[in-house]
Amino acid sequence: MSGLNLGSPGGSARSQELRHTWPEKSHHYALKKRGRRPHIQDTLKDESGLIKGSHGKSTVSVSSNGTELWKRPRCGVPDYPSQKGGTGSGSGYHPTAGAHGAHHRRKRFVLFGGRWDKTDLTYKIMRIPWQMNKEQVRQVLQEALKVWSDVTPLTFTEVTSGRADIVIDFTRYWHGDNLPFDGPGGILAHAFFPRTHREGDIHFDYDETWTVGNNMGTDLLQVAAHELGHVLGLQHSLVPGSIMSPYYSFSYPLRLSEDDMRGIQYLYGARTPPRPPPPPPPPPPPPPPERTPPPVYTETNEIEPAVPDPCQTSFDAVSVIRGELFFFKSGYVWRIRDGHLQPGYPAQASRHWRGIPDRIDATFEDKAGNIWFFQGNSYWVFDGERQITGPDTVQHLGLPVSDIQAALMWGEDKAQRTYFFKDGNYWRFNPQENRVDSSHPRGMHDWRGVPSHIDAAFQDKYGYAHFLSGKRYWKFDPVEVRALEGYPRYVGMDFFNCPMSLYH
Numbered sequence: 001m002s003g004l005n006l007g008s009p010g011g012s013a014r015s016q017e018l019r020h021t022w023p024e025k026s027h028h029y030a031l032k033k034r035g036r037r038p039h040i041q042d043t044l045k046d047e048s049g050l051i052k053g054s055h056g057k058s059t060v061s062v063s064s065n066g067t068e069l070w071k072r073p074r075c076g077v078p079d080y081p082s083q084k085g086g087t088g089s090g091s092g093y094h095p096t097a098g099a100h101g102a103h104h105r106r107k108r109f110v111l112f113g114g115r116w117d118k119t120d121l122t123y124k125i126m127r128i129p130w131q132m133n134k135e136q137v138r139q140v141l142q143e144a145l146k147v148w149s150d151v152t153p154l155t156f157t158e159v160t161s162g163r164a165d166i167v168i169d170f171t172r173y174w175h176g177d178n179l180p181f182d183g184p185g186g187i188l189a190h191a192f193f194p195r196t197h198r199e200g201d202i203h204f205d206y207d208e209t210w211t212v213g214n215n216m217g218t219d220l221l222q223v224a225a226h227e228l229g230h231v232l233g234l235q236h237s238l239v240p241g242s243i244m245s246p247y248y249s250f251s252y253p254l255r256l257s258e259d260d261m262r263g264i265q266y267l268y269g270a271r272t273p274p275r276p277p278p279p280p281p282p283p284p285p286p287p288p289p290e291r292t293p294p295p296v297y298t299e300t301n302e303i304e305p306a307v308p309d310p311c312q313t314s315f316d317a318v319s320v321i322r323g324e325l326f327f328f329k330s331g332y333v334w335r336i337r338d339g340h341l342q343p344g345y346p347a348q349a350s351r352h353w354r355g356i357p358d359r360i361d362a363t364f365e366d367k368a369g370n371i372w373f374f375q376g377n378s379y380w381v382f383d384g385e386r387q388i389t390g391p392d393t394v395q396h397l398g399l400p401v402s403d404i405q406a407a408l409m410w411g412e413d414k415a416q417r418t419y420f421f422k423d424g425n426y427w428r429f430n431p432q433e434n435r436v437d438s439s440h441p442r443g444m445h446d447w448r449g450v451p452s453h454i455d456a457a458f459q460d461k462y463g464y465a466h467f468l469s470g471k472r473y474w475k476f477d478p479v480e481v482r483a484l485e486g487y488p489r490y491v492g493m494d495f496f497n498c499p500m501s502l503y504h
Contacts, residue, residue: 128384191231318466353382
């Protein structure tokens, strides 16, 4: 879980310097998935049942209901129609019968018209997705770059400071280039061609579920390789199954098609095989054998902490983070999405948030998407997986107590507030002033039907607050302002599918 400012990451330094509007001819690439309102660069369906490109020419046939292709993830950049007169041409044509028996050649790979005037390029990684750590992202991008450098003289060198030719970033919503992302699904990424005002920029939508090597989400390697093709000067390919095809697909191992290879080599040429190195000198004779002492074995008492049983434990803290439910206990975290425990969990919480203590008292995600953790007299704030402050003392927030028992973001939109709970009292937190309101604390009797001692709290997507105490929880109605009838219920049964027999 990573990336600066989960709520609304801004663009890179280059993004913040270049906030002017797009030219009429857009020079970017945006990869889309299903289920979102069409992007401004999407192709349009005409009355003949064809998909129309930005120049108004029919390019791709679809089914009679006009929806078959819309169900497939695809790139949102317009598919430039084949140009006449050879502009942007290259190899990879195939003949089609023309008028009066003449033969015309339709281009397969398409060039945008720009290329880098050098072959040694630098790249920089700004922010990373929260599902991966920095090293995983670096390895994926190195593999995506290698796809192109293996067949061309291009070289790519990562830099961590100063300017870079290619700047890679994971951002959210409006991020400084007038091409906002739209949350999970929809637009996945966009990139900018050479010789444009933002050449070399690649932006990925931070809100996607990025994966590597599986089809559980959006595969970062597939999208990154496609993005890099655009950054190097390639438009979409007309050949299905190529990396530069406008349609997102999951295919391993990742390889360039012949059409991809011809396109990139038309721009930069083929890779010249290196001159073979001279043969190594013969090895020296082996030394005489030495007597090796027997190995010495020592015993240690270091024991891995046992993973708590979610059916038989209370939880230290619970929070909805980026639309998923996270349960914390004794240094471990359980991650639940759409009611299902995700593979690989429980896992150690420090795997995502390095530096937080093994046991936390409370956690919540604020309106900006920052994640707060509390333990004892201290608190930490993370932007995804990157720590941005802490440990600081809770007295900086105006709290007169330590060891708070729960934190809750509750309410709708502008009326949403943050509450801290301890020993039958609660405080309301003012994020604008970064302090609790002076009119608090107040007693738990305001939360009718909820016990005075609670261990954790969170709000679900329907607006109901949940209060956990021990192995049970209470569901709080925001309309009636009281706990619902039929509660408390057992956390293990409702969230971890534990058998009823454990509780009777």
